[in-house]
Amino acid sequence: MNNSLLWRATKAVFVREVRSELRSRQALNAVALFAVCSIVAVSIGLGPLNRSAELPLIHAALVWIVLLFAAFTALARVFVVEEEQRTAAALRLAAPAHAVYLGKLLFNLVLLVALTLLVAVLAVVLLRMQVKAPTAFAVMLAAGSLGLVTGTTLIAAIIARASSRSTLFAVLSFPLLIPLLVTAVRGTALALAGAGWDRCLAPIQTLLAYAVAMFVTSLFLFATVWED
Amino acid sequence: MQVVLDAGVAIYIAMSVALVVWLGVFIYLLRIDAQAKELKRLVLAAHQESTPATPRATVEHRTPHAQ
């Protein structure tokens, strides 16, 4: 496969995803509402929290839990929709498997980054989350989102072919995301508490290594999932 | 009942319970193992029987007016 050809096909798949999303705005609406609802619910439930040594950890855990469950509702859609609208076969003919995977991965990444931004802003506003090391915090969220997307996109492709999809997606993804989640929560807590780069670097490296490992494995395995 | 819970006796009781449980599991495994082997043998045999025989023909040259 020629590289520029693969890139062009990837771009085409990505643009198609974005267009169809902008037409219906299903995923965007669902995810944004989910994020707002859950942050508001947490904010109402907790009320104003006292400053304490454990507050950064609590905030980090809340942010990642909201992100995780929003991801569970949104990230499977890219493949499920192909099966529901019976367009998978056409896509299979139109684009090489790797281009399909990369295009959908990019789309999921854009969706999750938008969601992360929204959740972070909401958390600062509604939960009074203080970010003492903003750059480290942003890098941590970006690396975590990257891991979340690379870890779940292949699973989304798998469950699109199974029955009882929505529950299965969470069931299959959750165990694989536990290492990511634990690292991301601890790292984000460090960044919130204002730790220096020397302490924030280790979790960021772990998150990036996780993302790379998941990405490479997905590239190897995706063709097998997509074939029919 | 007090005898059973006595520290010196309890450990023997615990050991015998564990041994009995293991004996049960072991016999169970042996039986299942034998049955699985038998099943495999039967299925393989049936498989060979059910495969249709390949049609065979032998050509014999016969000259009708042979001496």
Place this chain on the structure above:
Amino acid sequence: MAERLALIAKYALGLAMAGIIYAMFLVVPQYVGLGDAGRIIIVHVPTAWVTSAAFALSAIYSIIYLRTRSPLHDASAVSAAEVGMLFCIFATVTGAIFAEVVWGTFWNWDPRETTILVLLLIYAAYFALRSSIDDGARRRRLSAVYNIFACVTMPFLLFVAPRVADSTLHPNCAFLQGSKCEGVSLDLNGAKISQLGDVVVELKAVEQVGDMTRAVVEVRMPGLTEYADLAPTMDSEGKAADRPEFPGQSFRMILIEADPQAGTARVNMQAPGTGLLSNQRTLWVFLASNVTFGLLALWIFRIRATILQVSARLQTTEAL
């Protein structure tokens, strides 16, 4: 001939396991501080090993399946996963019992417990996936992909669960409520009272005795039920020597750092069982137990694989 040998091997395995059970109760010495509960590690640790080995085996068979696409290899992958699940449950239950007896709680998110729980969840997810795809070939293919994908995340659990060197049991600091991995620092001229877990500790003295450094620490148990003066010591290289036991508990106090001149000391709690395998008899029984449980798992795996392979064969002949 091979049949006979296999049968003899099976009976030998049965006897070996009976021997392990006997040795576990009557040969292995009672470890001070753990009591009879310590014997459970002879079963607990091998089952945990078998769990991880079965998981790896299952992933390997999944890779082979994706290359050959033979249902027989998929059957092997499934039976390895089933054996893994079975032993995973064993390991979890025996571990929880041990934790309750020795540490006072069934479950407390110690790193190894997290790891085994993740394994359990992955197995459960694998079977859930298999049960929700109807088409045979597709089920085999997708579940193999999931199995391999899940296996890739395993190394990252090591980051979550950093191993603690020089301890064959779980790490000491993670499970004690309120305790810290670093222990607590006490200073004769400053903060000489602190809390270690729910025990109040007060430094009374730090002194040099020969080439040993000794700290005298008064401990007050929760509810002020018991008082005691403990004297943990440390040799010249900074290794803890005497590890006195807290009154009425099976935890021990160790001295991590001490400076007699400055009058400071750092002490921590340590779980009993550290250095359990330094006893020769325990070590050999433990190794034999590992081998025996490995063979037992292999046997169960073979039986289950045979049955699943027969059923796969039947399905293919029906399909023809």
